[in-house]
Amino acid sequence: MSVLNPSLQRSLAAWGTSDFERILKQELESLDKDKLPLQQGLSNSNHVVDAPITAIILGVSEQDEVIRVRAGIFYLGMLGGCSCADDPTPVGELNEYCEIQLEVNRNTAETSVFLVEQSAS
Secondary structure: OEOOOOEOHHHHHHOOOOOHHHHHHHHHHHOOHHHOOOOOOOOOOOEEOOOOOEEEEEEEEEEOOEEEEEEEEEEEEEOOOOOOOOOOOOOOEEEEEEEEEEEEEOOOOEEEEEEEOOOOO
């Protein structure tokens, strides 16, 4: 399932240069969280925390008019409980990680973002 389509203009402008991955990482980390499938990627919690994310670029390839990028995203989640005195839900933030695939249109910089399903191994 694709999420909203961010425009990665700076990354596209850097395509083919040694700065591409650095600029893409910066651009990903500055995106609004609703442009990434973070909520769908939660595995330890049930709500994405409004905190900075960290992106790592795992791979880049080019096919026709699309730049494909696989990236890992580190972020924080929280378990939402009832806030009752006997609620066993731990308080605090939990580390989360998901992998995404980006498909950047080389003509428009419009980007489709997909959650990469992780196999349980």
